[in-house]
Amino acid sequence: DQQVKQNSPSLSVQEGRISILNCDYTNSMFDYFLWYKKYPAEGPTFLISISSIKDKNEDGRFTVFLNKSAKHLSLHIVPSQPGDSAVYFCAASAQTGTASKLTFGTGTRLQVTL
Amino acid sequence: DAGVIQSPRHEVTEMGQEVTLRCKPISGHNSLFWYRQTMMRGLELLIYFNNNVPIDDSGMPEDRFSAKMPNASFSTLKIQPSEPRDSAVYFCASSFQEGYGYTFGSGTRLTVV
Numbered sequence: 072d073q074q075v076k077q078n079s080p081s082l083s084v085q086e087g088r089i090s091i092l093n094c095d096y097t098n099s100m101f102d103y104f105l106w107y108k109k110y111p112a113e114g115p116t117f118l119i120s121i122s123s124i125k126d127k128n129e130d131g132r133f134t135v136f137l138n139k140s141a142k143h144l145s146l147h148i149v150p151s152q153p154g155d156s157a158v159y160f161c162a163a164s165a166q167t168g169t170a171s172k173l174t175f176g177t178g179t180r181l182q183v184t185l
Numbered sequence: 186d187a188g189v190i191q192s193p194r195h196e197v198t199e200m201g202q203e204v205t206l207r208c209k210p211i212s213g214h215n216s217l218f219w220y221r222q223t224m225m226r227g228l229e230l231l232i233y234f235n236n237n238v239p240i241d242d243s244g245m246p247e248d249r250f251s252a253k254m255p256n257a258s259f260s261t262l263k264i265q266p267s268e269p270r271d272s273a274v275y276f277c278a279s280s281f282q283e284g285y286g287y288t289f290g291s292g293t294r295l296t297v298v
Contacts, residue, residue: 114278115228115289172240173218175220177226
């Protein structure tokens with residue numbers, strides 16, 4: 072059962088335009104959400120996160136929006152740059168008390184074209 | 186800091202052989218996670234350790250998979266016997282206590298033929 076879903080396996084956006092990556096989750100116990108970025112032959116790297124007490128978090132060109140009632144979050148990249156081309160993973164965590172294990176989605180491959 | 190170090194980077198083995206993947210977490214991190222990446226399921230958590238103790242191994246697919254963390258600076262994931270469906274990229278990650286920011290290694294690409 073996929074608790075974190077990224078229904079778009081790929082997305083192509085022109086340089087300078089906005090990229091919007093979407094993520095849905097089913098577990099209402101999730102209280103922290105993260106986006107990771109992965110280049111080929113490398114491990115995923117942390118990009119941005121948001122706590123369930125917020126509905127928006129911004130870091131430079133990257134903004135994450137959280138809609139708890141819809142169990143939906145999105146990552147906006149503005150403006151998109153060719154170096155943003157990568158696979159983006161959405162991840163979620165429920166506080167467990169000992170270690171916070173992350174549940175990841177299947178990823179969305181973003182291609183930023185010139 | 187060199188980050189999370191995984192070895193080998195690539196492993197090609199024949200079906201039925203034993204495979205051992207290795208991970209050295211970041212010094213000071215006390216949580217360690219093994220993930221497997223496949224096209225169909227994305228990044229799946231296999232097992233994680235806190236202070237060298239296995240906390241949750243519910244993601245380990247079968248008895249053929251086992252993981253150990255004998256000390257704070259080393260962990261292994263073993264598959265015995267390996268099967269072609271085990272072919273995937275295996276990632277190790279570490280984090281500090283209940284910190285949400287994992288640091289991933291570069292992964293081991295396993296191919297079982």
